[in-house]
Amino acid sequence: xxxxxxxxxxxxxxxxxxxxxxxxxxxxxxxxxxxxxxxxxxxxxxxxxxxxxxxxxxxxxxxxxxxxxxxxxxxxxxxxxxxxxxxxxxxxxxxxxxxxxxxxxxxxxxxxxxxxxxxxxxxxxxxxxxxxxxxxxxxxxxxxxxxxxxxxxxxxxxxxxxxxxxxxxxxxxxxxxxxxxxxxxxxxxxxxxxxxxxxxxxxxxxxxxxxxxxxxxxxxxxxxxxxxxxxxxxxxxxxxxxxxxxxxxxxxxxxxxxxxxxxxxxxxxxxxxxxxxxxxxxxxxxxxxxxxxxxxxxxxxxxxxxxxxxxxxxxxxxxxxxxxxxxxxxxxxxxxxxxxxxxxxxxxxxxxxxxxxxxxxxxxxxxxxxxxxxxxxxxxxxxxxxxxxxxxxxxxxxxxxxxxxxxxxxxxxxxxxxxxxxxxxxxxxxxxxxxxxxxxxxxxxxxxxxxxxxxxxxxxxxxxxxxxxxxxxxxxxxxxxxxxxxxxxxxxxxxxxxxxxxxxxxxxxxxxxxxxxxxxxxxxxxxxxxxxxxxxxxxxxxxxxxxxxxxxxxxxxxxxxxxxxxxxxxxxxxxxxxxxxxxxxxxxxxxxxxxxxxxxxxxxxxxxxxxxxxxxxxxxxxxxxxxxxxxxxxxxxxxxxxxxxxxxxxxxxxxxxxxxxxxxxxxxxxxxxxxxxxxxxxxxxxxxxxxxxxxxxxxxxxxxxxxxxx
Numbered sequence: 001x002x003x004x005x006x007x008x009x010x011x012x013x014x015x016x017x018x019x020x021x022x023x024x025x026x027x028x029x030x031x032x033x034x035x036x037x038x039x040x041x042x043x044x045x046x047x048x049x050x051x052x053x054x055x056x057x058x059x060x061x062x063x064x065x066x067x068x069x070x071x072x073x074x075x076x077x078x079x080x081x082x083x084x085x086x087x088x089x090x091x092x093x094x095x096x097x098x099x100x101x102x103x104x105x106x107x108x109x110x111x112x113x114x115x116x117x118x119x120x121x122x123x124x125x126x127x128x129x130x131x132x133x134x135x136x137x138x139x140x141x142x143x144x145x146x147x148x149x150x151x152x153x154x155x156x157x158x159x160x161x162x163x164x165x166x167x168x169x170x171x172x173x174x175x176x177x178x179x180x181x182x183x184x185x186x187x188x189x190x191x192x193x194x195x196x197x198x199x200x201x202x203x204x205x206x207x208x209x210x211x212x213x214x215x216x217x218x219x220x221x222x223x224x225x226x227x228x229x230x231x232x233x234x235x236x237x238x239x240x241x242x243x244x245x246x247x248x249x250x251x252x253x254x255x256x257x258x259x260x261x262x263x264x265x266x267x268x269x270x271x272x273x274x275x276x277x278x279x280x281x282x283x284x285x286x287x288x289x290x291x292x293x294x295x296x297x298x299x300x301x302x303x304x305x306x307x308x309x310x311x312x313x314x315x316x317x318x319x320x321x322x323x324x325x326x327x328x329x330x331x332x333x334x335x336x337x338x339x340x341x342x343x344x345x346x347x348x349x350x351x352x353x354x355x356x357x358x359x360x361x362x363x364x365x366x367x368x369x370x371x372x373x374x375x376x377x378x379x380x381x382x383x384x385x386x387x388x389x390x391x392x393x394x395x396x397x398x399x400x401x402x403x404x405x406x407x408x409x410x411x412x413x414x415x416x417x418x419x420x421x422x423x424x425x426x427x428x429x430x431x432x433x434x435x436x437x438x439x440x441x442x443x444x445x446x447x448x449x450x451x452x453x454x455x456x457x458x459x460x461x462x463x464x465x466x467x468x469x470x471x472x473x474x475x476x477x478x479x480x481x482x483x484x485x486x487x488x489x490x491x492x493x494x495x496x497x498x499x500x501x502x503x504x505x506x507x508x509x510x511x512x513x514x515x516x517x518x519x520x521x522x523x524x525x526x527x528x529x530x531x532x533x534x535x536x537x538x539x540x541x542x543x544x545x546x547x548x549x550x551x552x553x554x555x556x557x558x559x560x561x562x563x564x565x566x567x568x569x570x571x572x573x574x575x576x577x578x579x580x581x582x583x584x585x586x587x588x589x590x591x592x593x594x595x596x597x598x599x600x601x602x603x604x605x606x607x608x609x610x611x612x613x614x615x616x617x618x619x620x621x622x623x624x625x626x627x628x629x630x631x632x633x634x635x636x637x638x639x640x641x642x643x644x645x646x647x648x649x650x651x652x653x654x655x656x657x658x659x660x661x662x663x664x665x666x667x668x669x670x671x672x673x674x675x676x677x678x679x680x681x682x683x684x685x686x687x688x689x690x691x692x693x694x695x696x697x698x699x700x701x702x703x704x705x706x707x708x709x710x
Contacts, residue, residue, distance in 0.1 A: 087687075211230065256322055324448075341457055455597045613647050
């Protein structure tokens with residue numbers, strides 16, 4: 001008679017049929033520590049429910065300390081990896097930093113085939129979609145603005161799909177010059193029956209593509225339905241925008257991924273903010289369906305319900321990760337729920353059928369903007385439970401005390417800034433504190449959940465700042481284009497905020513003009529692509545960046561900038577971390593955490609710091625937590641696996657019940673990706689993508705590293 005772990009029993013009780021649907025390769029559910037024949041990782045984040053969960057039990061809290069590296073596959077010397085690889089029938093599918101697709105033997109890491117699209121790719125791609133009708137199999141790869149249908153046996157494009165094996169996501173978005181749209185498919189779509197449902201990343205400033213959610217036929221690539229996240233005339237939500245906004249507004253897109261209730265046929269789609277991110281005078285109103293969790297009929301695209309997490313967002317508070325489906329017990333009954341993390345540290349928990357919050361959500365009043373033309377929402381939704389998983393108010397009492405000198409420095413800077421709490425509008429020519437920062441609390445890695453309804457997620461807990469400035473009236477053409485498109489990240493003076501946002505001062509001495517042009521059109525890492533910057537706009541920008549612009553050329557800067565470039569009267573001054581003089585967060589630790597929340601009650605079970613700075617450990621400051629990217633995975637064996645941390649480059653395992661650190665291994669580069677776990681021939685493996693691009697001071701390279709028991 002086979003035994004199961006406690007989590008395994010709960011999972012079986014919650015729905016054995018669902019178990020078989022998510023893990024069709026599963027042959028047995030075994031006692032902890034014994035083999036399970038072949039269990040794959042069949043969808044992004046483990047399943048279409050985005051649960052980050054595996055029924056594997058071979059690796060347990062008792063034996064996890066014995067894990068050893070069993071293979072490593074190096075995929076490049078530069079560029080980043082954010083990929084959660086797919087594992088099907090013993091083959092692991094992954095990307096390189098330049099978005100070549102590779103298929104590896106999941107037990108040995110040996111390469112079986114590779115596919116090179118020929119596209120110069122600078123954006124990350126986090127995963128794949130898999131479809132099979134029992135006879136035919138297809139692997140869908142997401143490479144910049146294209147989706148490829150590949151034969152998983154040899155990596156060759158399937159010519160009957162789209163145009164010669166691919167579809168272009170820039171098409172059918174309402175633009176005459178679709179090739180100029182900034183569109184990149186950074187997160188894979190979800191498969192429902194014979195439909196591939198997709199979103200995409202676009203620009204943070206105007207012009208940005210409209211964030212339509214679309215479904216394509218998996219065999220032909222033909223568009224089957226489209227949902228307008230910026231409503232057209234006559235559609236519900238149209239009155240939350242200015243008249244005709246859909247014809248000129250942009251974004252409100254799904255870049256972070258989706259979740260699917262396959263049994264009910266409902267796809268859940270979180271969206272981001274509308275462009276431009278920080279000034280919305282041209283988009284007055286609450287702006288449905290930006291910053292909204294959408295429940296759509298997966299077969300038709302019909303809206304079933306919606307929940308907006310931020311009204312008229314001017315803080316870049318996108319829903320940063322796909323939601324997670326789970327079942328909770330409340331009031332003596334089981335409720336199928338959905339949990340949506342946020343950047344501001346809130347977790348919204350809703351009934352997935354009705355959209356009704358399972359814990360009360362209050363509309364609370366927040367300060368109004370004093371920027372000319374800006375009209376902020378008087379209220380924002382705040383859940384009463386669970387408690388926020390990141391701090392939301394920065395006061396003098398929690399500023400860094402790492403040294404007396406550091407405290408005096410950050411205290412002086414703090415007193416010169418505005419804000420310190422949630423939803424404080426940006427100031428003019430003065431920095432406003434955003435806490436948690438633009439890259440926190442939750443990030444794109446998302447959350448894991450056990451069958452018992454315990455949600456596990458990592459959070460960044462550091463402050464950032466931002467502000468607005470008047471657009472320069474007498475700017476040269478190149479400077480005007482720069483201020484409208486590039487200053488968001490690199491700042492008004494081109495100094496950036498290294499290492500995330502590098503300085504562009506004297507960029508012409510470090511890169512050739514063709515290299516700069518390629519970076520503009522292709523993007524790189526955090527930087528989106530700007531394919532629409534061509535002709536006189538591109539020529540002027542290149543001249544401005546390299547110091548060769550003819551400022552006496554005809555046409556004013558504002559006139560040129562208005563030709564398809566953001567020409568708002570106020571512009572964002574750039575993303576900035578609030579740091580001390582040595583580059584550490586200006587707030588007291590923890591700077592990153594791993595949290596476990598019982599969503600049956602809304603109460604925390606445990607919270608631990610996640611990550612360290614090796615140099616601070618040497619100075620007697622361990623367990624500070626650190627900035628991290630990539631999410632956790634939880635198993636029926638009771639183990640939580642997570643990389644994410646940028647500076648210590650460690651891969652860790654925690655006890656799912658207590659949060660106790662059970663094991664860690666040094667990675668060659670930061671594991672800024674969500675791991676995957678699977679079994680081949682009775683052996684359980686855990687694999688993670690690692691790359692050095694997010695920490696330029698550390699080793700550079702990229703690799704997939706797999707671990708298993710001896």
